[in-house]
Amino acid sequence: MKIKLFFLCIMMTITELCMAQVCGCTDSLAINYDTNATINDGSCEYEAVMIDITEIGMLDSLLDGSSSLFFWNNGYWTFNDHNDNCLYRIDSTNATTTESLCINGISSDDIEEISQDSLYLYFGDIGNNRGSRCDLHILRISKESILNHTFAVDTIAFYYEDQTDFSPQPQSTEFDCEAFVVSRDSIYLFTKQWVSNQTTLYSLPKTPGTHIAHRHETYNANGLVTGAAYLPEYQLAVLCGYDYATENMLSALHPFIVLLYDFQAEKFFSGNKRRLDFDYLIRAQVEAIATHNGLDYYITSEHFTASVMGFNINSPAKLMRLDLRDYLLPYLSKFDTSDNQNTIQISHQQADAIHIYPNPATDRLFIHCSQTLSGAEYEIFNLNGQLMMEGILKDNIIYLNNRNLAAGKYILVLRQNEEMKTFSFIKKEE
16 A cells, blocks of 8 residues: 555656646747747757758868768868778868878778767777678777877777678668767767668667667658767757668769757757758768867768769769858857856947857857957956966867866956957866
């Protein structure tokens, strides 16, 4: 009797909590936005739109196999999917190669993605377009060892828990993968499913050894997913890919992205899911996507050439840029939790023209405004008035990796053209 009463009390409590909250679509950009909703249940629906892109330029011919892109060490880096062991830094303003960093002692079959956490780069030797590989693995390499050329490499091997058939099925398998992200304790794979054009989420530990990739949710991407960018501090991930149609290759290679945001924990498909298409005149075998601020995204494509129905298709490897402010800024602005009443207004202009995020911050602080603030001076003070950090702003980012900057509350001061603005923010431990 006591047990029954106990469970009855629990059910009544849960019911009261649910009644106090309203589940529905909480995104104001959705066509079914519910102003009364307080809990996002993943039900948001969106108008079909085409997004504008900027083609930065063609990549150097040595990057025809560019398969990954990530922002690290103050720049964008890519890696060829085969027959190479070097990272290449790309100038995001003109697509030229500015630096190479070769990693001794590694070899691969088909590296299709590179992701990272604060300590390591993860090289995904996971390409499997025949579905027959039994040696899928991810190379974990210490960032510090790359920079000092000692190259400490570990191997994370895995297999899909539900794959039982390993017979070759060229471009017909559901167990190909070219996109993954790294969280605090796990690696999350987004599959490239040639037949269904869906993507399935799998997870495995990010520690060396051999692991089972456990299956989670499936999402209908209506295309082949080839890359992923993840900003865990915002509960935001962006996938890239292209349409694939074996019956008419002339309609293939149409790029798209999928925005995943406001999800719970690492349940990437539990929140908002919005596909954005490129203009249908654009054809490219897009392979990777990356961002340094959550608003500006860069995409690389491989060189693709084929002869179809008497037509010659020749799509060069190139770098493209997407401005997603119209789609993500309303959501990201929610993370600017600074208290304007506690902000010291030194400038006569309103400081709300500039937003800082995330707040609290971990390893970096983004400055958003209508124009670039590159070249502005910044200073960070603790609440005792001691200067903790100072420098020149670049790409509207401040890296909070100063050892003296412990967890706590700080004051940011920006100076440019004899104007000064201040903001309060919280630094938290990673």
